[in-house]
Amino acid sequence: MTTVQPGGGPTVRRMLVGAQLRRLRTDKEITREQAAEAIRASEWKIHRLENGQVSFKERDVVDLLRLYGVTDPGEVAALLTMAREANQPGWWFQYSDLLPHWFRAYVDLESAAAVIRIYEGQLVPGLLQTEEYTRAVIHGAQLDESAEEVERRVALRMARQGLLERAHAPRLWAVVDEAALRRPVGGPKVMHAQIEWLIEASRLPSVTVQILPFNAGAHPAMVGGFSILRFAGRELPDVVYLEHLSNAVYLDKRDDVAQYLHVMDQICARSELSDRTVEFLSAMLRED
DSSP states (O other), rough: OOOOOOTTTHHHHHHHHHHHHHHHHTTTTTOOHHHHHHOOOOOOHHHHHHHOOSSHHHHHHHHHHHTOOOHHHHHHHHHHHHHHTTSSOGGGGTTTTOOOOOHHHHHHHHHHHSSEEEEEEESSOOGOOOOHHHHHHHHTTTTOOOOHHHHHHHHHHHHHHGGGTTTTOOOOEEEHHHHHHSOOTHHHHHHHHHHHHHHHHHSSSTTTEEEEOOOGOTTTTTTOEEEEOSSSSTTTEEEEEOOOOOOOOEEEEEHHHHHHHHHHHHHHHHHGGGGHHHHHHHHHHTTT
């Protein structure tokens, strides 16, 4: 049975359970229609179960495993346990009133990823922001929230950064446009502290930071920032995450992911070498 990465939330567990059920079904050459009949449901529900889009009923999982010929008590129990865990709230549940539904999945996927590659053109990536920078970004969004709600949003972002301190931290590879570093978010003092933190973060063994300078000119990622998440297990495909003002898009088709990987490689090649990140950022600090 597949194990979940440390910190993996319900979204990841649903995807893993769904992937296992899909593999078992296809190995037996059973159609979605036949599987749907076994649990008194529609083909659409089987599709959603197999893609981790809905929670699992224990009875449905038991009936599907019986149909697929899974009789080993240990294997059945393991999948049922994962299905139950998939129905439990994520670590971010206390912040669920602040998290739009389309972002909750990303928080789970991020916490389970083995590799996180990010390009940001307008701001410092959330996983590398200081508290004061985060606070300034939230104020800049003009969400008309109370001071308490703002502080909870800051606390949520800081909690997300905890994955970088885990024993088996994911590899974070961030490409930050020089424009994001030149924008005085929160004012000179906040930006000075933010750049200092980027220097410290770039020295972490699991973190790579590259700066895409102005003199790189036009590049293929100018349309906007994106993230690519890669997972240790083969059951989960790479995922590209694109965030908009009021929604987000998740891409996991091989061709789509390959296109974004190509773009990421292109901008990495045009960026300053990671060995020069500290030198580049230190020069910016001396400009103050």
